[in-house]
Amino acid sequence: MSDECVLETEGLTKEFAGFTAVKDVSLRVRRGSIHALIGPNGAGKTTCFNLLTKFLEPTGGKITYKGRDITSMKPADVARLGLIRSFQISAVFPHLTALENVRVALQRDRGNSFDFWRSKKVLDVYNDRARALLDDVGLSEYADTVAVEMPYGRKRALEIATTLALDPEMMLLDEPMAGMGHEDIDKIAALIKRVSANRTILMVEHNLNVVANLSDRITVLTRGQVLAEGDYATVSKNPEVRQAYMGAGDA
Amino acid sequence: MTAQAITSSAAIDAAKRRDEMIAFAVMALFLLVAPAIIYPFFLMQALCFALFACAFNLLIGYVGLLSFGHAMFLGLAGYVSAHMAKTGAVDIGPLHLHFGPVDPVLAIVCGVAASAVLGVITGALAIRRQGIYFAMITLALSQMIYFFCLQAPFTHGEDGIQGVPQGKAFGLIDLSHQTTMYYFVLAVFLAGFLMIHRIINSPFGDVLKSIRENEPRAISLGYKTDQYKLAAFVLSAALVGLAGATKSIVAQNASLTDVENAMSGQVILMTLVGGLGTFFGPVVGAFIIIAMQNYLAGFGQWVTVIQGAIFVACVLAFRRGIIGEIAHRLGLSL
Ligand SMILES: Nc1ncnc2c1ncn2[C@@H]1O[C@H](COP(=O)(O)OP(=O)(O)OP(=O)(O)O)[C@@H](O)[C@H]1O
Numbered sequence: 001m002s003d004e005c006v007l008e009t010e011g012l013t014k015e016f017a018g019f020t021a022v023k024d025v026s027l028r029v030r031r032g033s034i035h036a037l038i039g040p041n042g043a044g045k046t047t048c049f050n051l052l053t054k055f056l057e058p059t060g061g062k063i064t065y066k067g068r069d070i071t072s073m074k075p076a077d078v079a080r081l082g083l084i085r086s087f088q089i090s091a092v093f094p095h096l097t098a099l100e101n102v103r104v105a106l107q108r109d110r111g112n113s114f115d116f117w118r119s120k121k122v123l124d125v126y127n128d129r130a131r132a133l134l135d136d137v138g139l140s141e142y143a144d145t146v147a148v149e150m151p152y153g154r155k156r157a158l159e160i161a162t163t164l165a166l167d168p169e170m171m172l173l174d175e176p177m178a179g180m181g182h183e184d185i186d187k188i189a190a191l192i193k194r195v196s197a198n199r200t201i202l203m204v205e206h207n208l209n210v211v212a213n214l215s216d217r218i219t220v221l222t223r224g225q226v227l228a229e230g231d232y233a234t235v236s237k238n239p240e241v242r243q244a245y246m247g248a249g250d251a
Numbered sequence: 252m253t254a255q256a257i258t259s260s261a262a263i264d265a266a267k268r269r270d271e272m273i274a275f276a277v278m279a280l281f282l283l284v285a286p287a288i289i290y291p292f293f294l295m296q297a298l299c300f301a302l303f304a305c306a307f308n309l310l311i312g313y314v315g316l317l318s319f320g321h322a323m324f325l326g327l328a329g330y331v332s333a334h335m336a337k338t339g340a341v342d343i344g345p346l347h348l349h350f351g352p353v354d355p356v357l358a359i360v361c362g363v364a365a366s367a368v369l370g371v372i373t374g375a376l377a378i379r380r381q382g383i384y385f386a387m388i389t390l391a392l393s394q395m396i397y398f399f400c401l402q403a404p405f406t407h408g409e410d411g412i413q414g415v416p417q418g419k420a421f422g423l424i425d426l427s428h429q430t431t432m433y434y435f436v437l438a439v440f441l442a443g444f445l446m447i448h449r450i451i452n453s454p455f456g457d458v459l460k461s462i463r464e465n466e467p468r469a470i471s472l473g474y475k476t477d478q479y480k481l482a483a484f485v486l487s488a489a490l491v492g493l494a495g496a497t498k499s500i501v502a503q504n505a506s507l508t509d510v511e512n513a514m515s516g517q518v519i520l521m522t523l524v525g526g527l528g529t530f531f532g533p534v535v536g537a538f539i540i541i542a543m544q545n546y547l548a549g550f551g552q553w554v555t556v557i558q559g560a561i562f563v564a565c566v567l568a569f570r571r572g573i574i575g576e577i578a579h580r581l582g583l584s585l
C-alpha cells in the first residue's frame with residue numbers, strides 16, 4: 001500500500017443555520033486503503049459524505065481528490081472522476097428490475113446518452129456484465145425482480161453492485177450493512193474486502209466488529225470534529241473515544 | 252441459472268412488447284374505422300387532446316415532473332401555426348418577412364418550433380427547482396405567456412385568430428375535405444404517440460426513469476440530471492406544440508382557451524383519469540374528458556362539477572387510472 005493520499009480535506013466545515021454539523025475536519029484517505037469513519041449518531045458522518053461528493057456545499061475548507069481541487073465541482077462531475085458514493089437510506093431505483101438498476105450505471109459508459117430515438121435494445125450489450133455483477137453480490141436469481149420487491153438486505157447488495165458497475169476508483173459507503181442480519185453482514189463484509197483490492201474505500205459503519213476486521217484506518221468523529229485517528233488498536237484504546245463513542249453502548 | 256435468467260428476462264420483455272403491440276393495433280384499428288360511427292370533428296379534437304395528454308404524461312409519468320403550465324405550449328403553438336397558416340407574416344423587431352399563408356404542414360412545424368423554444372427557456376428556469384416549486388414556476392410562467400397572448404398584436408387578444416384556412420398539406424392533400432383532414436390528424440397523432448413510446452423505450456428513457464425513481468442516486472452515478480430533465484421537458488413541450496398546432500388547423504382558430512390555466516388543469520385530469528405513467532391511459536383519459544365536455548354540454552356548469560368529482564374519485568380510489576387499473580388487474584403492460 002502506498003502512502004499516497006487519494007482524498008484529502010483541509011478544514012472542512014458545514015454550518016446549517018447557525019449549527020455546525022462538520023467543523024474543521026481534515027481527513028487523509030490513503031490510496032488502496034479501507035478507511036472507516038465512525039462516531040455516534042448525529043456526529044456528522046453523513047454530512048461529511050455529502051460534502052465530499054458535493055451533494056452539499058461546504059461552508060469552508062478544501063477538498064482534494066487525486067491531487068485535484070474538487071471543492072467547487074458539481075456532484076455529477078465528482079462522480080465522473082471515479083468517486084462514487086452510496087446512501088445511508090437504501091438507494092435503488094425501486095421500480096426498475098435489479099438488472100435494469102445495474103444497467104443504468106453501466107450505461108454511463110455510453111457518455112451522455114441523449115439518444116431518445118434509439119431502441120433500448122442497444123443496452124442489451126450490457127446484460128452479461130450486469131448479470132456478472134449481480135452474481136458477484138449473490139443476486140443472480142433476482143435479476144428480473146423489481147427492486148422494490150426485494151428484501152432489505154438484497155437491496156443493499158444491489159446498491160453495491162450498481163456502484164461497482166462504474167468500477168469506481170474510490171467508493172464512499174454510508175452504513176452499507178445497517179439493518180442487515182448476521183449472514184448478510186458477513187457476505188457484504190467479504191464482498192467489500194474483495195472489491196477493495198484495487199480501489200479505495202471510505203465507509204461509515206456502526207458495527208465495530210466489521211470496522212475492526214475491515215479497516216486499515218479509522219477516523220472518529222464527534223459533534224462534527226475529528227476526535228481521534230489511527231488503526232483500530234490505537235483508536236479503541238483512546239479514553240476519549242471510549243467515552244464518547246463506545247460508552248454510548250455500541251461497543 | 253444464467254441461461255434460465257436470460258430466457259425469463261427476454262420472455263418478460265417479449266410479453267411486454269406483445270401487450271403493447273396488441274393494444275396499439277386495437278387502438279389504431281379503432282381510430283381507422285371510427286369516423287364511420289363517430290362524428291369526425293369530435294374525433295380530431297379528441298386526438299389532439301390525446302397527444303397533448305401523452306406528451307404531458309411523458310414528463311409526469313416517466314420523469315416525475317409535474318407541470319402546472321403545459322397549456323402555454325399548446326396555446327402558443329396554436330397561435331403560431333394559425334397565424335402562419337392565415338397570414339404568414341413575421342414581424343419580430345427589425346425583421347419583417349411576409350410569406351403569405353403558408354402550407355399547413357409548415358405552419359404546424361412553426362408552431363412546434365415555437366413551443367420547443369419556449370420549452371428551452373421555461374424548462375431551464377423550472378428544472379432548477381424540485382416538486383411543488385417546479386410546478387409553481389411552470390404555473391407562473393404559463394400565466395406570463397397567457398398575458399403575452401392576450402396583449403401581443405398577432406393573437407388578436409380576446410378575439411383570437413379566426414378563419415384559419417386549412418389549405419393543402421404539402422401543397423397536395425386537401426385538408427378542407429373532412430375525411431382527408433381526419434386521416435391527416437390521425438397520422439400526426441400516431442406519429443407523436445410512437446415517438447413518445449420510443450423516447451420512453453430508449454437508453455435516454457432509462458436514464459429518465461432512474462431520475463424519476465431516485466434523482467440523488469442518478470446524480471451519484473454521474474448523470475447530469477438537469478440536462479436530462481431539460482431535454483425531456485423540451486421534447487414534451489415540442490410534442491404538446493404538435494398537438495396545439497394541429498388543433499388550430501383542425502378547428503380553424505386559435506384562442507385564449509388553449510393558453511388558460513384551466514387547460515393545464517384539464518390535461519392533468521385527462522392523464523390521471525386514464526392512468527399516469529401508462530402508454531394508453533392519457534389517450535383514453537382525453538377521449539373521456541372531451542366526450543364529457545361535448546355530450547354533457549347540456550348540463551352547462553355542471554360539467555365542471557362532474558369533472559371535479561371524477562378527479563377526486565380518481566385520486567382517492569383509482570390512483571392508477573382506468574388503463575392503469577386494467578393493466579394491474581390483468582397483469583398486462585399497457
Ligand atoms: N440538511 C440539514 N439541515 C440541518 N441540519 C442537518 C442537515 N443535515 C444534517 N443535519 C444535522 O447535522 C448533524 C449531523 O448529521 P449527520 O446526518 O451527518 O450525522 P451522522 O453522523 O451521519 O449520524 P447517523 O449515525 O445517525 O447517521 C445532525 O445533528 C443533523 O441533525
Ligand SMILES: [Mg+2]
Binds near residue numbers: 046047088
Ligand atoms: Mg448518517
